[in-house]
Amino acid sequence: MKHGRSHDPPQSATIRTCHLKKDPARLMTDESPSIDQLLKNLDQAMISERHRLRRQLHELRKKPDEAKLAQWVARVQASCAQVTARRESVPAIRYDDNLPIAAKRDEIKEALLKHQVLIIAGETGSGKTTQLPKICLEIGRGQHGLIGHTQPRRIAARSVASRVAEEIGTPLGALVGYQVRFEDQSDSNTLIKLMTDGILLAETQHDRFLERYDTIIVDEAHERSLNIDFLLGYLKTLLPRRPDLKVIITSATIDLQRFSEHFNDAPVIEVSGRTFPVDVWYRPLTSEQDEEGNSVEDDLTVDQAILATLDELAAFERSERKSPGDVLVFLPGEREIRDAAEVLRKAQLRHTEILPLYARLSPAEQQRIFQSHPGRRVVLATNVAETSLTVPGIRYVIDTGTARISRYSYRAKVQRLPIEAVSQASANQRKGRCGRVEPGLCVRLYSEEDFNGRPEFTDPEILRTNLAAVILQMLHLRLGEITDFPFIEPPDGKAISDGFNLLQELSAVNRENQLTPLGRQLARLPVDPRMGRMLLEAAQQGSLQEVLIVASAMSVQDVRASRRRIRPTRNGRMPTRILPGWSICGAASKSSARR
Incomplete structure (x- = not known):
């Protein structure tokens, strides 16, 4: 992330009356440090707080204010205290030495400390999925941000989270949690968060630099789903702006060189798996058939x-x-x-x-x-x-x-x-x-x-799907031309053209393929662009409630299976978290009703 250059602060900007409590982070000394010194010490705060705190401190450089500076120091104290609490909550890590990955544990630790990206190739049964988050915890990851661990499917996110929580000795939803569609079992104290890759991509809408995380593990990358390919390309563009972020890509022993080259020849560690024939x-x-073909x-x-x-x-x-x-x-x-x-x-x-x-x-x-x-x-x-x-x-x-x-x-x-x-x-x-x-x-x-x-x-x-949703998100995140985006395997021109044509039909982009205001609304809805367009139009026509029912039924394979997940709130209303972006549609619906 880019920030303004540091300059020598004016003398009046030095802290004289505010002192931080002495804690393990040692954010400040008692000698009233300058703003430049404070900027350096922000590395001890939560990653998600650093940009906001840095911006506030630059404002204080321009307009010194001792009272606001005292408030700023208090915020830094609170952030550092959160880091300290997270560090102290890490339990003693135990491993199953019978798993093949145990033999590579020290090599993995060393590689993670030296490199920003690491490729782990593990056969079935190697233990990479459950042991890697614990290795990350042991080397100090998860303290300044979450260890995000993506899975291609919801069922895997739940089961892996349950297994890791059991091995660490913590209740599911505490130090180890998970999030899938309609279900979030994590809190502010969570260190390891399992989720589908789609959930992580959705978070880029409100956290472009993924600052909630200090480590991201992309599991089962060999599946090469649309979400995984887009996520790998997005992470490649993000890494130069987030030098503090560690990325681990795990895969079966399939086409490893392609993943390594994608991340500038990242090191590859291969872990054996199956030990029986x-x-x-x-x-x-x-x-x-017999000799006569009968x-x-x-x-x-x-x-x-x-x-x-x-x-x-x-x-x-x-x-x-x-x-x-x-x-x-x-x-x-x-x-x-x-x-x-x-x-x-x-x-x-x-x-x-x-x-x-x-x-x-x-x-x-x-x-x-x-x-x-x-x-x-x-x-x-x-x-x-x-x-x-x-x-x-x-x-x-x-x-x-x-x-x-x-x-x-x-x-x-x-x-x-x-x-x-x-x-x-x-x-x-x-x-x-x-x-x-x-x-x-x-x-x-x-x-x-x-x-x-x-x-x-x-x-x-x-290579076998419509790219309208990907193009829409890229335009919304201002990631540049799709032809320049670092996909592991770039789509062909026909697929790109077809995706833009669909977005034009939906009025999400104009003739110059630039995002329209309606397209920005569509990009915020976690549904297929065609489904989102239907919802936005229904809001304008005052029929949102009816169309929501139709859209919900169309987005799941069997509505009976989803009934248990959606319950009314205490006031009897359906929860708005069912459809992020509901407030946008709701506001439009109210305005159309007034008309």
Whole structure:
């Protein structure tokens, strides 16, 4: 952040009557320091307070005022006291030395102290997600600001926060908290904050320099979602202005050099993960044919293939004299999970518990996957279990080889979620969910030839989505031309043009692609620009309440699942935090009602 140059202060600006209490921060001596000395000592205050305090001190340089200077000193004292309290609240840090990351702990500490950006490459089960925040705490991070830790999915943010809080020995929501959409379990004393990457990006609207944070961990960066790519580009532009900020990028061992080069050859530390071998069986759904091309047996449905594979695994266990092991089944979506669960329950598998796992499950339902079962657990999961969430005790993985992948249709002008074959990298990530505590087995419901013919990596989301929302935020944050923004993988010109065209249709930008007043309002709403435009128009037409209901229903997959999260306040009104920006719409609605 840029500030005015320091000049020699006038003699009258020296403090003569105000003294700070002697505390561990040692902000001032008793010899009445000058303003220049005070500026240097601001490094002991909370980062979020420094810019405001520095600006106030520069004003006092121009117009000296002993009373205001005394008030300023009191504010600095309070900020330093907060830092001291945060430092003293850090508990003794304990680690699990059985995790692979334990062997790299000292190397990670040293690299964090020397470098502003660090890339951590860890395979499944390395412990990077839960141990990195603790390492940061141990070297003094989290005292002058939060340790922000982003996850691609809400379910992962909640579960990781719960795990880290448990390991540190603090109640969830205290020293370790989390924030996802509609839910904030953190307070002013929180040191480590788990959140979705979308939440962190939303904070840039009111905290451009992310001054609430002294450390940011971007987890699962290899997923290359639109939010992650935009966040990585934003952080690159921010780092020169925030030399005090530390950034850690974690990824599976995929395309590491690209991340390192993006951050000016940042150091990379690789952490081993799985320590047991995993065998792979291929069981394609297509029927086998004889020499004359006639089908020997009928094709199997996915549900039938899963049931047949479970029978085969049971026979394998009997032949090897093994106890039943837990199974993780990857399916593309919730509907497929419900269908498979119904088939498996009708089969009445003995001593088997069927558990669904997808992002919209309630926290209580999610916790069931962490509870032990005397028999076999069969966890039916979307790709949320691919990297974001570790299901304990998995011996077998059944991979259907498909997932719902978001793609923008340039012809229909809509975002779609077709079921597609996953890449080799995703398939290998799925395989890696077993073999953590004992040798594992991955059964792929497709052929080896099919696997070898698949693309090595999944296309980054920025190459297959509409860019209107990204362009809108970039214009609002004044980040310059989108073609100059440091994306890891820049979008093509057609995608950029299509995004601007949509914003022009919504009247968010003018013909020169400059942000309009309406566009500024849209940028403040955490919804799709088309949805936001609908809300703003409804406010003008006096129908906001009705359209809010429609928009809310359109923004979730199942309105019944969100009912528990939205409760009236004590006065019976719906909370305004449901939709940040409500006050903007509400004001417009009132003015239209008066007309």
